[in-house]
Amino acid sequence: MSTVPILDLQAAHAELAQELEAAALEVLRSGWYVLGEQVRRFEAEFAAWLGLPAEAAVGVNSGTDALHLALRACGVVPGDEVIVPSHTAVATVAAVEMAGATPVFADIRPDTYTLDPDHADRVIGPRARAIVAVHLYGQAADLDRLGALAAHHGLWLVEDCAQAHGARWRGRPVGTVGDAGCFSFYPTKNLGAAGDGGMVVSRRPEVAERVRLLRQYGWRERYVSDVAGVNSRLDELQAALLRVKLRHLERWNRQRQALAQLYDKLLAGADVVPPAVAPGNEHVYHLYVVRTRQRKALVAHLARCGVATAIHYPVPVHQQPAYRRLAPAGGLPATEAAAAEVLSLPMYPQLAPTDVARVAAAVREFGRA
Numbered sequence: 048m049s050t051v052p053i054l055d056l057q058a059a060h061a062e063l064a065q066e067l068e069a070a071a072l073e074v075l076r077s078g079w080y081v082l083g084e085q086v087r088r089f090e091a092e093f094a095a096w097l098g099l100p101a102e103a104a105v106g107v108n109s110g111t112d113a114l115h116l117a118l119r120a121c122g123v124v125p126g127d128e129v130i131v132p133s134h135t136a137v138a139t140v141a142a143v144e145m146a147g148a149t150p151v152f153a154d155i156r157p158d159t160y161t162l163d164p165d166h167a168d169r170v171i172g173p174r175a176r177a178i179v180a181v182h183l184y185g186q187a188a189d190l191d192r193l194g195a196l197a198a199h200h201g202l203w204l205v206e207d208c209a210q211a212h213g214a215r216w217r218g219r220p221v222g223t224v225g226d227a228g229c230f231s232f233y234p235t236k237n238l239g240a241a242g243d244g245g246m247v248v249s250r251r252p253e254v255a256e257r258v259r260l261l262r263q264y265g266w267r268e269r270y271v272s273d274v275a276g277v278n279s280r281l282d283e284l285q286a287a288l289l290r291v292k293l294r295h296l297e298r299w300n301r302q303r304q305a306l307a308q309l310y311d312k313l314l315a316g317a318d319v320v321p322p323a324v325a326p327g328n329e330h331v332y333h334l335y336v337v338r339t340r341q342r343k344a345l346v347a348h349l350a351r352c353g354v355a356t357a358i359h360y361p362v363p364v365h366q367q368p369a370y371r372r373l374a375p376a377g378g379l380p381a382t383e384a385a386a387a388e389v390l391s392l393p394m395y396p397q398l399a400p401t402d403v404a405r406v407a408a409a410v411r412e413f414g415r416a
């Protein structure tokens with residue numbers, strides 16, 4: 048029996064092999080490998096895709112660096128607090144500490160798994176400087192309410208778009224609503240490189256300009272650092288491959304949406320909670336995540352049926368050894384419940400509808416067992 052994988056990166060490559068391999072070869076032969084013409088063009092094309100001017104996008108080395116440098120560019124300094132969810136990739140929280148600030152955890156909404164604006168409001172103290180809205184699994188956090196909260200308290204709103212390239216909030220692409228949008232091009236993402244990569248976008252020219260300085264030692268002029276920066280350059284090979292893939296991203300996202308609709312239909316009435324899409328959201332299904340109280344047994348049953356699954360994320364950041372020191376008294380009930388119950392089913396653009404049917408049938412059979 049063949050196994051339905053959770054994702055298949057070779058399938059994505061196979062679809063565009065000729066174009067991708069030609070682009071890679073061109074870079075290898077060009078003799079220019081870091082921060083060159085490919086990066087400049089990718090930045091301009093990525094910005095245009097979001098409806099922003101070319102200078103609004105700055106390529107960096109990873110999604111983690113995108114967040115770290117965006118926070119610094121927004122003026123976050125040691126001693127500041129930054130409001131973050133705990134139900135996220137640890138990178139969101141690590142980036143806050145890289146900027147020298149203290150992460151302050153807020154709970155999530157139990158239906159969408161994104162920041163709960165009411166709880167975020169309660170944890171904002173006098174040292175708060177920014178909110179990081181994580182658009183988890185492919186769906187935007189509540190940007191209206193988080194934006195209003197940020198405006199009310201005089202905070203920066205930074206969007207973590209690592210899982211949501213192309214998602215929209217009330218028609219606006221994520222990354223363009225807050226003060227800065229941070230993307231990851233880690234290979235598994237909706238737009239994935241063949242290595243690490245990231246991008247900061249900002250409709251504020253001064254923020255984009257500062258990230259551009261910070262990503263290369265704070266140089267305005269070579270060998271002269273104006274500010275203390277880092278090395279977070281995007282390389283030409285990744286940019287060239289990402290330029291090819293960007294042209295297919297909207298189609299791939301539509302394929303993900305069609306597969307999610309099929310899952311929704313075939314799982315109706317099954318013993319799992321399907322993903323909820325908040326009004327005003329266009330979800331791009333980086334992951335298709337259901338919820339179940341019997342996760343361990345369902346995972347074992349699906350494995351027996353030849354269906355791979357994953358858990359995003361099994362341990363909330365505030366309960367991980369490195370970050371327990373930041374755990375709020377009383378914990379984060381909605382986050383802790385989600386971590387115990389969420390389960391990701393296979394999802395990638397090339398997934399066959401017949402495999403979705405096979406996965407859904409296996410889930411339903413578990414309910415009847």
Ligand SMILES: Cc1ncc(COP(=O)(O)O)c(C=O)c1O
Nearest residue numbers: 109110111136138139209231233
């Ligand atoms: C929500 C979220 N934020 C940030 C990151 C960090 O991105 P990267 O792995 O490119 O550093 C990731 C991906 O790993 C992510 O899923």
